[in-house]
Amino acid sequence: MTAENTDPNAPAPSDFVRDIVAQHVAEKRYPKIVTRFPPEPNGYLHIGHAKAICINFGIARENSGQCNLRMDDTNPAKEEVEYIDAIVTDVKWLIEGWADPYLGFKAKGSTPAAQEFNGLADYHIAAVSPTEIAHAEPFFASHYFDQLYNYAVMLITKGQAYVCDLSPKETDEYRGSPDRPGRDSPFRNRSIAENLDLFARMKAGEFPDAARSLRAKIDMAAPNMWLRDPLLYRIRHTAHHQTGDAWCIYPLYDYAHCLSDYIEGVTHSLCSLEFTDHRPLYDWVLENLNLPRPLPHQYEFSKLIPTYTIVSKRKLIQLVNEKIVTGWDDPRMPTLSGTRRRGVPASAVRRFAIGAGVTKFKSVTEIAVFEHAIREELNGLALRRLAVLKPTRLVLTNIPAGEVIECTATDNPQDENPTTRPIHLTREVFIESDDFAEVPPPKYFRLKPGGEVRLKYACIIKCDEVIKDSAGVVTELRCTADLTTRAGGVNVERKVKGTIHWVSATHCIDAEVRLYDRLFTVPEPDADGEFLKNVNPHSLEVVTAKLEPSLKGATSTQYFQFERLGYFVVDSKDADPSKPIFNRTISLRDTWAK
RNA sequence: UGCCUGAUGGUGUAAUGGUAGCACAGGCGACUUUGACUCGCCUAGUCAUGGUUCGAAUCCAUGUCGGGCAGCCA
Numbered sequence: 001m002t003a004e005n006t007d008p009n010a011p012a013p014s015d016f017v018r019d020i021v022a023q024h025v026a027e028k029r030y031p032k033i034v035t036r037f038p039p040e041p042n043g044y045l046h047i048g049h050a051k052a053i054c055i056n057f058g059i060a061r062e063n064s065g066q067c068n069l070r071m072d073d074t075n076p077a078k079e080e081v082e083y084i085d086a087i088v089t090d091v092k093w094l095i096e097g098w099a100d101p102y103l104g105f106k107a108k109g110s111t112p113a114a115q116e117f118n119g120l121a122d123y124h125i126a127a128v129s130p131t132e133i134a135h136a137e138p139f140f141a142s143h144y145f146d147q148l149y150n151y152a153v154m155l156i157t158k159g160q161a162y163v164c165d166l167s168p169k170e171t172d173e174y175r176g177s178p179d180r181p182g183r184d185s186p187f188r189n190r191s192i193a194e195n196l197d198l199f200a201r202m203k204a205g206e207f208p209d210a211a212r213s214l215r216a217k218i219d220m221a222a223p224n225m226w227l228r229d230p231l232l233y234r235i236r237h238t239a240h241h242q243t244g245d246a247w248c249i250y251p252l253y254d255y256a257h258c259l260s261d262y263i264e265g266v267t268h269s270l271c272s273l274e275f276t277d278h279r280p281l282y283d284w285v286l287e288n289l290n291l292p293r294p295l296p297h298q299y300e301f302s303k304l305i306p307t308y309t310i311v312s313k314r315k316l317i318q319l320v321n322e323k324i325v326t327g328w329d330d331p332r333m334p335t336l337s338g339t340r341r342r343g344v345p346a347s348a349v350r351r352f353a354i355g356a357g358v359t360k361f362k363s364v365t366e367i368a369v370f371e372h373a374i375r376e377e378l379n380g381l382a383l384r385r386l387a388v389l390k391p392t393r394l395v396l397t398n399i400p401a402g403e404v405i406e407c408t409a410t411d412n413p414q415d416e417n418p419t420t421r422p423i424h425l426t427r428e429v430f431i432e433s434d435d436f437a438e439v440p441p442p443k444y445f446r447l448k449p450g451g452e453v454r455l456k457y458a459c460i461i462k463c464d465e466v467i468k469d470s471a472g473v474v475t476e477l478r479c480t481a482d483l484t485t486r487a488g489g490v491n492v493e494r495k496v497k498g499t500i501h502w503v504s505a506t507h508c509i510d511a512e513v514r515l516y517d518r519l520f521t522v523p524e525p526d527a528d529g530e531f532l533k534n535v536n537p538h539s540l541e542v543v544t545a546k547l548e549p550s551l552k553g554a555t556s557t558q559y560f561q562f563e564r565l566g567y568f569v570v571d572s573k574d575a576d577p578s579k580p581i582f583n584r585t586i587s588l589r590d591t592w593a594k
Numbered sequence: 595u596g597c598c599u600g601a602u603g604g605u606g607u608a609a610u611g612g613u614a615g616c617a618c619a620g621g622c623g624a625c626u627u628u629g630a631c632u633c634g635c636c637u638a639g640u641c642a643u644g645g646u647u648c649g650a651a652u653c654c655a656u657g658u659c660g661g662g663c664a665g666c667c668a
Binding site: 014015019038039040042072074075077078167168171172175176177178179180181182209210213222223224225226228231233234235236250252253254257273274275276277278279280300302307313355356357358359360361362363364365366368369371372373375379384410413414443445446454455456457458460485487492495496497498499500501561563564565566588589590591592593 | 661
């Protein structure tokens with residue numbers, strides 16, 4: 001549980017978007033605050049999307065409103081159903097226990113209903129809650145294609161849209177450039193009747209791809225490029241994952257998005273900065289259609305870009321296709337599925353995304369902020385366990401072989417009344433190789449020849465002898481255990497500087513442990529456009545670790561802290577009961593290593 | 595050279611004409627059967643120049659620097 005959803009006194013985030021919403025609420029401008037999260041199903045959601053999700057769902061949550069999940073699927077060439085399923089899973093995961101009551105879906109198969117509002121024709125589609133209605137699905141822009149078509153006919157009838165026969169290349173030339181006005185298309189002044197006829201025939205499939213387009217008639221000399229008679233529809237003889245072969249003309253983003261918002265009753269359409277130039281077009285479409293209900297408005301904020309990561313679908317796809325990672329859900333990927341598999345709790349992602357704030361300043365957020373959020377969440381959630389990643393054999397010469405000394409270990413010292421479990425001290429144990437140094441550096445607290453250290457939850461031991469092989473590698477440490485320093489023993493209060501973790505050599509289990517590190521070696525991997533050369537060749541190290549036996553049967557829904565090492569989780573994909581595999585989510589903070 | 599948009603410690607963000615605060619990072623220390631956690635202390639900032647004002651990060655002007663825009667992508 002996190003402060004964000006348990007502390008009623010925690011101040012709600014404050015930012016310029018929420019200020020605007022608050023003002024609209026005070027003015028009673030809308031019957032209900034409705035936002036939306038509208039990904040295109042052409043890739044997996046990543047940490048950058050988490051910010052948009054948190055803002056949109058957060059505002060819905062704070063205002064008892066609603067946030068619709070909508071597939072912005074107007075370009076069938078780039079989209080796949082695989083992505084739709086993944087997006088739904090990821091969004092539900094991220095908001096679960098936080099904003100799920102505010103998630104808006106629609107009844108499965110429903111399309112916008114024609115209604116009359118204040119005496120005017122209108123289209124509207126109602127939301128349902130997926131937690132209450134079994135047959136619910138996300139919204140889809142493609143489910144509004146009929147209505148969008150009708151609106152386009154309306155624009156044509158008003159003389160505000162026309163069919164243009166210019167080729168893509170010619171259209172480009174006619175558009176001019178930022179510092180040079182464009183020229184009117186020779187087809188700009190076709191009669192309304194001809195436009196209506198041509199548009200109907202475009203829909204009927206009479207023309208090949210890109211032979212004609214429907215354009216808004218605005219201003220070819222506008223300083224804003226997006227107002228130079230932007231395309232509304234293009235011809236594309238391609239099947240759509242939702243509508244099949246029903247359509248061969250598809251609306252473009254600028255036309256479909258604002259109307260989709262309107263049809264759903266969205267009030268605040270929040271998007272990232274690069275759409276700022278599109279806002280006048282968003283408004284133009286809505287304002288020219290005689291729509292009876294209050295219009296939505298668009299507000300822009302900056303994206304969340306962490307250091308040492310890439311958040312560009314195109315580039316993430318490249319990492320997958322070039323097999324630099326094992327897939328979209330590789331634990332090194334900044335995708336939500338990768339992050340989840342890595343062992344990061346949704347609450348940590350939210351804490352990070354919300355903490356980043358909402359501004360119009362293009363910023364880069366240090367990954368350390370995310371790492372801190374992960375540790376903070378996991379510190380409260382993770383069960384402590386003992387595990388040795390790189391084992392060194394240690395023999396307690398004063399404990400007879402076969403003797404088992406039961407010790408009590410704490411599951412999580414952060415709990416008010418922590419539960420415990422038994423662990424077993426035996427003659428032979430494994431300790432971390434790093435926890436012994438034959439020639440210790442200055443201020444080394446751990447085990448050294450002749451030195452003492454405490455085995456956590458057990459007793460103080462003294463290193464008597466170092467056994468090495470012919471190559472000089474340490475193969476065994478021979479020590480004596482001072483059993484009077486055990487819990488309950490007379491010398492339990494005796495202090496030594498170092499405490500190290502260990503597992504019994506006779507009771508432990510083996511497991512594959514995947515040690516992940518940052519995927520990139522530099523803070524801004526794509527600064528020069530060549531992110532592939534900045535891939536960290538050591539982003540994954542696989543070891544066979546020795547684990548305390550209570551870890552047997554662990555599942556991927558449990559978070560663990562291997563004491564003194566870091567946070568770990570069972571890999572949700574590759575592990576099975578006979579083959580335990582753990583992912584290191586993140587190491588513990590280590591002020592000594594610095 | 596067009597339009598849009600922005601600039602507060604190393605990073606992110608707050609202060610909405612009235613003491614520049616918070617978090618991360620960094621440093622020092624305390625505590626510690628995790629060199630974790632926790633706690634205390636410290637370092638460090640309003641792009642520039644003018645103006646309005648008793649008072650400016652905030653308002654105005656000019657400048658500087660940055661980001662975005664010319665897909666039949668979203």
